[in-house]
Amino acid sequence: MRVLVTGATGFVGRHLVPLLLDAGHDVVVFVRDAASYDGPPGADVVEGDIFEPATLAPAMAGVDAAYYLIHSMHAGGDFEARDRLAARNFVDAAESAGVGRIVYLGGLGEDRDRLSAHLRSRREVEHILASGAPELTTLRAAIIVGAGSASFEMVRQLATRLPVMVTPQWVETRCQPIAIADVVAYLAGVLDHPETAGETYEIGGPDVFTYREMLQRVGAQLGHAPRIVPVPVLTPRLSSYWIGLVTDVDTGVARPLIEGLKNPVVVGDDRIRDIVEVEETTFDAAVERALREERGTRENAAEPEPTTPT
Helix, strand or coil: CEEEEECCCCHHHHHHHHHHHHCCCEEEEEECCHHHCCCCCCCEEEECCCCCHHHHHHHHCCCCEEEECCCCHHHCCCHHHHHHHHHHHHHHHHHHHCCCEEEEEEECCCHHHCCCHHHHHHHHHHHHHHCCCCEEEEEEECCEECCCCHHHHHHHHHHHHCCEEEECHHHHCEECCEEHHHHHHHHHHHHHCHHHCCCEEECCCCCCEEHHHHHHHHHHHHCCCCEEEECCCCCHHHHHHHHHHHCCCCHHHHHHHHHHHHCCECCCCCHHHHCCCCCCCCHHHHHHHHHHHHHHHHHHHHCCCCCCCC
16 A cells, blocks of 8 residues: 655654555655655655645545544644644645545544634544545544653653653543554554545553552652642642643643643444554553663664864
């Protein structure tokens, strides 16, 4: 199958592309700068911009299924409007090219829970992608655990830097995190099951925690579980400014993520487990793997450049 991956340089895309290649698919990656793409060999690289519709046509040529892994939070400003425009450009191009399927990774959360701007935008993108001729498969996930995940990085830094945390009530919100390896296994796996076309599924790991429990478990693996004191007066918006002071996570990314923590994100429909077989990763195992990868990245970055004897 010829498969297009947008967002191939992002956190999820970087893990998905090699898995699709290993599965024997012909993979096309759509990137802004082909010269700087350092993904695995074997993928066809097409340069373009989701906000320039004409550049999408070459990437869509001959494609059977297209993955939409783009979001605009890193761009700042009105990310909802940018998400809306990008999704419309994508679905129009896919329809014009005769693409049969679109696969989208969205966010968990019930509409009746007054979704945050971030989750509301994820849901709106889903509706836009479903409005075209290609059949849409949507997978909805909560926090994805892995080295390079903005949401996990926020949790790790909080657990690392603060021995005592004064937090808003969202620390008691329930969440069903999922390992990045499991996410991409589901994303790749739906291609092997035609019955998943036109369907929406919820994906999660085997564990459900409050955010308090997640912070404490991450802290325990780092050797210093934080003491957490929730207070009712610290709103999610105020806590997003606080997180900007104590972590390196970009404020434009942290703020919509934090404001979404008021919404419970737990799988209510696990039908996908009967369709795509995935050996689920526990939260603790996923955290251990992510921390190990982060340590390896830091150690490699710290190694001195080899010198040539003269």
